[in-house]
Amino acid sequence: MNANGWLNLRSLNQEGIVFAIAVMLFVAAAIGLPGFVDPNNLVAIVRSVSVLGILALGMAVVIIGRGIDLSAVAIMAMSVAWYLQLLNTGTSDGLAFAYVLSGVLAIGLLNGFLVAYADVPAIFVTLATGSFVFGYVRSQLITQDAVPVPQGHWVELLGGLRFLDIPIEVFVFAGLAFLFFLFLRYTKWGRYIYFAGDNPVAARNIGIPVRPMLVLRYVLSAFVALIAGLLTAASLHSINTRVVNSTLLYDIVLVAVIGGIGLSGGRGGVRNVLVGAALIGILLNAMTIIDIPLLYQNLIKAAILLGAIIVDGIINPRDEQTAQQGDI
Amino acid sequence: MRLIKTLMAAATALAVTAFVAPTFAADDPGPAAYAQALKGKRVMLVPLAMGFDLAQGWAHYLKKEVEAWGGTFETRDPNWVVDAGAQAITDAISSDTRPDVLIIHAPDLNSYSKLMKKAQAAGTYVLLVDNPANFPADAFVGSDWDRLGQLEAEAAIKGCGENSSKKIGLVQGDQANSSSLYQYAGIMKVLDKHPDFKVVAKPDSNWDATTSRNVTTTMLQQNPDICSIIDFWDGDATGASAAIRDAKLDGKVFLVTTGGGEKAADCDKLQDGTYGAVVMTELARQSGDMNAIIKFLLQSGQPAGTSHTYIYTLEKATTKADLKPDSCWDLKALQAEAATK
Numbered sequence: 036m037n038a039n040g041w042l043n044l045r046s047l048n049q050e051g052i053v054f055a056i057a058v059m060l061f062v063a064a065a066i067g068l069p070g071f072v073d074p075n076n077l078v079a080i081v082r083s084v085s086v087l088g089i090l091a092l093g094m095a096v097v098i099i100g101r102g103i104d105l106s107a108v109a110i111m112a113m114s115v116a117w118y119l120q121l122l123n124t125g126t127s128d129g130l131a132f133a134y135v136l137s138g139v140l141a142i143g144l145l146n147g148f149l150v151a152y153a154d155v156p157a158i159f160v161t162l163a164t165g166s167f168v169f170g171y172v173r174s175q176l177i178t179q180d181a182v183p184v185p186q187g188h189w190v191e192l193l194g195g196l197r198f199l200d201i202p203i204e205v206f207v208f209a210g211l212a213f214l215f216f217l218f219l220r221y222t223k224w225g226r227y228i229y230f231a232g233d234n235p236v237a238a239r240n241i242g243i244p245v246r247p248m249l250v251l252r253y254v255l256s257a258f259v260a261l262i263a264g265l266l267t268a269a270s271l272h273s274i275n276t277r278v279v280n281s282t283l284l285y286d287i288v289l290v291a292v293i294g295g296i297g298l299s300g301g302r303g304g305v306r307n308v309l310v311g312a313a314l315i316g317i318l319l320n321a322m323t324i325i326d327i328p329l330l331y332q333n334l335i336k337a338a339i340l341l342g343a344i345i346v347d348g349i350i351n352p353r354d355e356q357t358a359q360q361g362d363i
Numbered sequence: 364m365r366l367i368k369t370l371m372a373a374a375t376a377l378a379v380t381a382f383v384a385p386t387f388a389a390d391d392p393g394p395a396a397y398a399q400a401l402k403g404k405r406v407m408l409v410p411l412a413m414g415f416d417l418a419q420g421w422a423h424y425l426k427k428e429v430e431a432w433g434g435t436f437e438t439r440d441p442n443w444v445v446d447a448g449a450q451a452i453t454d455a456i457s458s459d460t461r462p463d464v465l466i467i468h469a470p471d472l473n474s475y476s477k478l479m480k481k482a483q484a485a486g487t488y489v490l491l492v493d494n495p496a497n498f499p500a501d502a503f504v505g506s507d508w509d510r511l512g513q514l515e516a517e518a519a520i521k522g523c524g525e526n527s528s529k530k531i532g533l534v535q536g537d538q539a540n541s542s543s544l545y546q547y548a549g550i551m552k553v554l555d556k557h558p559d560f561k562v563v564a565k566p567d568s569n570w571d572a573t574t575s576r577n578v579t580t581t582m583l584q585q586n587p588d589i590c591s592i593i594d595f596w597d598g599d600a601t602g603a604s605a606a607i608r609d610a611k612l613d614g615k616v617f618l619v620t621t622g623g624g625e626k627a628a629d630c631d632k633l634q635d636g637t638y639g640a641v642v643m644t645e646l647a648r649q650s651g652d653m654n655a656i657i658k659f660l661l662q663s664g665q666p667a668g669t670s671h672t673y674i675y676t677l678e679k680a681t682t683k684a685d686l687k688p689d690s691c692w693d694l695k696a697l698q699a700e701a702a703t704k
């Protein structure tokens with residue numbers, strides 16, 4: 036509110052707009068759809084976007100540092116598929132996990148190294164490593180798209196874990212969101228990410244270790260993808276590598292961008308991811324209750340993304356600096 | 364003495380002739396003609412992807428048989444990408460080693476129609492497997508999806524019982540794949556005859572297990588008294604079953620699905636109660652049908668595109684009660700067999 040009118044449009048950023056849309060949708064669904072506000076349904080909404088939200092947290096940190104990680108879904112599915120395959124062929128749990136963890140960290144390091152030190156654009160690096168991870172694991176390490184979790188394994192038990200009748204994913208999502216919040220807001224390296232994302236050259240000139248930090252972000256994103264994969268396998272008792280071909284990757288970017296994390300870097304935070312995830316969760320749940328066919332669901336989702344990007348372009352116009360630096 | 368010797372020799376010769384002659388007469392012209400018609404012929408399988416049970420099973424049985432009659436068997440792996448499949452078919456048709464028989468697992472009704480026409484024009488017999496398409500192939504081998512849907516609906520009705528809520532939920536695949544569309548049509552045909560049974564929701568999973576879980580969770584949330592859910596593929600029904608498990612409705616919701624009859628994917632899950640009924644494809648028999656029609660076409664001498672044969676695989680809904688040791692085939696065993704060679 037200001038002197039000129041009821042609402043100051045300038046003060047309304049994308050996060051605010053999306054939050055308002057989410058609230059409106061929520062109220063409309065609560066009134067119009069029976070069973071929508073049932074506590075179980077609300078838990079189901081949060082749960083349905085938990086894995087997506089976790090992946091979006093990793094993506095958010097990378098995007099804030101003016102990068103993008105298109106290998107996230109491949110890492111998520113293939114690392115866990117490989118892990119389960121190792122277990123199914125008799126490798127001991129500790130050893131299998133050590134292999135997979137080092138594989139995941141290696142890919143994160145490779146992504147970061149190529150972007151930071153070889154100066155290859157992030158979009159090409161991660162596109163390539165994503166394809167590589169998928170191709171290599173699919174052709175060399177596993178025999179089938181779907182790899183089941185061995186019976187009685189801790190991943191299976193993890194999927195059945197509930198506190199207060201709320202699935203474990205929700206707590207992991209909440210916990211990670213809180214950790215990322217602390218990291219971005221209160222740690223030195225967290226603050227540096229914003230500087231580096233806003234203006235890498237200036238950040239470097241004032242002595243911020245821009246390159247090592249870049250590597251760290253991709254490692255972080257890869258590690259978060261592994262967690263998301265383990266949670267997926269826990270819930271479904273198997274992992275299907277077909278998910279790499281799905282629209283999940285775009286959904287992750289959608290959640291981050293729609294929440295207001297600018298692709299030009301340096302802006303946004305955990306709150307934006309939560310807002311984006313809330314909108315997508317409510318939207319998908321409501322559309323499923325109304326029984327809208329998937330084709331239209333995708334159309335509606337895409338239209339909202341497009342709208343958010345256009346609004347972002349109008350409200351947050353590119354400044355001189357971004358125009359010079361370019362974004363991803 | 365000399366005479367006796369001569370006589371004996373003559374007798375022996377006679378005897379030998381007498382014994383040998385019928386053998387000559389019984390020499391079957393079949394194997395030679397068969398070998399001549401088939402030897403060196405190329406068969407190529409282009410499934411939706413090589414990474415799932417059905418494709419791996421087909422490839423196993425086809426390879427065994429094709430190589431036994433001296434042919435070459437190849438597969439291409441489009442990995443669920445329609446364009447990659449189209450590319451594989453295009454390359455195959457125009458290559459020097461053009462396959463004599465192309466077996467195509469169509470992703471939808473129309474995508475490959477032009478390419479299949481081209482293949483036939485080049486002299487390649489085109490077999491469609493599992494998924495029908497809007498194209499008169501030399502033969503279609505696979506499920507009658509409409510009938511399969513009917514079997515699923517009948518199983519669901521039986522699973523619900525007369526004293527149930529009579530509410531059924533569907534988790535469809537998508538709105539483009541013929542197997543999904545015809546399956547739906549078949550289900551609705553049966554339900555039309557049982558007007559007391561109602562479909563309360565019919566979301567799509569897009570063949571993805573996580574999506575299947577999410578939509579099933581919502582469906583059960585809205586209709587906790589659903590008595591049966593039909594998920595259109597065992598590849599994503601793991602998601603629907605997870606939702607049922609999470610809602611603590613195991614044993615109350617009768618989950619029906621369809622699949623390739625692989626042990627870990629279908630029979631084990633019938634055994635542990637995850638699935639109530641699975642309409643299973645008898646993979647060995649279906650592969651046998653393909654092998655037979657390939658052998659027929661290659662010997663027929665008819666130009667590609669002459670005949671249009673439909674060979675539907677016999678389907679049946681299997682429940683825990685009628686599980687037998689040989690109800691399923693075991694992918695692990697096939698892989699082990701291939702590895703030892």
